Amino acid sequence: MKRITVFGGSGFLGRSIVLKLAAGGAAVRVAVRHPGRASHLEGAAGGGTIELMRADVWDEKSVARAVRDSGSVINTVGHYVEKSGATFDAVHGQGALHVARQAGEAGVRRLIHISGLGADPSSDSPYVRARGIGEVLVREAFVDATILRPSVIFGPEDAFFNRLSDMARLAPVLPLFGRGLTRLQPVFVGDVAQACARALADPETAGKVYELGGPGVYTYADLLRLVIERTGRKRLLLPVPFFVWEGMAALMAILPNPPLSRDQVKLMKGDNVVGATAMGLAELGIAPASVEDILPTYVNA
């Protein structure tokens, strides 16, 4: 099998994709800014091979080097908080364009672009807007790109449930975003990785968009209750109006690594669930794992 280059292969989702493809015997190249952070992957290649390469999606020459001699490319680069030059547009917009354009110029056969549920070029959220613009730019540069839009992704090492369970262990009262009624459809990281592998293996998925959600839709309060139950604590859920969260996020913005951004607060105002008519995991032949199946493997008392 020809080489598969995974941009962002050292990240939470990227690691899972890299290990799945390598376990299936693929030659995988991990393209990231800090290859040292991914060195542990080299020894876990299973039946395939894993090589690390330095690349920054904002530096198009480094992208060109990373896609050379690749049959397929997966772009799973992302970040959640803007920092100096690493704006959402630089990473999710122009950075995504650089990957798609260089993949096209190098004669790469398949491109999988990881976006996010709700991506919308006209959104008033800078993150969601950059994701939407990124999809448009990717499609223009590589018309047959397969776009995967996951909902919130969970699994051991996730940011979402691990952060909530840390809070549940420490704090007697847990704050809700508003009344905690925002609906989410968490999807297991292994299922998103499997979706990438299936999309690469099936040429029929070229040029299509898939929305990836798990088998259940939950309110934020439901998910918090599940975490509290797993940690074996008794905790109070406290509704906190969005304007209070916005104020806190504005204050945190001065920190070098703010735990919460204004954009994240904005995202929690709207539901994040798969559209009624969207293609998803079922069309890729995947029966998704539920939160109830997986959470006990890494969140415990």
Ligand SMILES: NC(=O)c1ccc[n+]([C@@H]2O[C@H](COP(=O)([O-])OP(=O)(O)OC[C@H]3O[C@@H](n4cnc5c(N)ncnc54)[C@H](OP(=O)(O)O)[C@@H]3O)[C@@H](O)[C@H]2O)c1
């Ligand atoms: N996690 C979720 O719940 C979720 C939900 C929906 C969509 N998504 C999307 O899924 C993708 C993966 O998310 P994740 O949670 O796995 O993110 P993550 O853990 O933060 O990983 C991001 C990866 O991108 C790399 N990266 C960041 N900036 C880069 C740049 N300029 N050039 C090259 N590589 C760069 C990072 O490595 P270096 O820092 O070493 O470069 C890292 O490997 C993202 O596009 C995200 O928006 C995630």
